[in-house]
Amino acid sequence: MTSSSGQFDPSAAAPFMLRHGHPGWLGMAYHAHGPDWVELKLPWREDLIGQPGMPVLASGPIISLMDMASGLSIWTTLGALRPYATLDLRVDYQRPARERAAVIGHAQCYKTTRSAAFVRGVAHDGDPDDPVAQIAGVFMSIERDPRSG
Amino acid sequence: MADPAVDLTPYARSLGIQVAAVEDGTPVLTIDFGSEVEGRPQHLHGGATSGLLETAGYALLRAELARLGREHRLKPINITVEFLAAGKSRRTFAKGRINRLGRRNANIAVEAWQDDSNRPIATAIMNILMGEAGE
Known part of the structure; x- marks a missing residue:
């Protein structure tokens, strides 16, 4: 999960984190990362379409993709894997993904405070300047989830 | 159990x-806990919660448009999801409410809950564009 320097390394951690559960079911995979951003890839799959008869990815999997890429971008920015809960996530859909296209989710953690992390990002199907969707999210640091009761 | 009038998307069925029910014309959707929807161990993934919320919003809008005899091609404009409580490893429900139904767009609020419908685990607001049926 960490590089030789001890920093959180998304390229090493993602294959483990994306193997099981919902991300595993969707087939999400690591694509690229930088100091404060992570890209994940959601491959095309026939049974994830949003409207019968139209080979276009549903919007639900795009939210999942961006939520996961957001979490990884926070840990990459912090350089450590700390528990965060999604507080609020907004997705603005610019256009449908192209037919049978994989979607890349690019999430950048542009600000962290003691308790919160702020993320923005785009989902695109090849050209980052012509996105499928733009997202903004706020995440809360939780050493123990305060919402659990 | 399933109402033939409520047609879910391939994504929704696959997930x-x-x-679960149709209450006064409003579809109540449900999903069982399983590895397909799991985030951190024994908890619902926020993306799966969002998918359920969004699906419930569309199911309600389609049902209402069908009741009114209107035909549209629905396109998402945006969705904002508020996560209120961690989703546990149990069955989850979701149901929408139409805030506004215009000629070209609709605003829909959706809630998801597990044990108690008065204690939602997540809510969403969706804006949906209603285009011409053949568009």
């Missing part, structure tokens, strides 16, 4: 979303 395991079902129609």
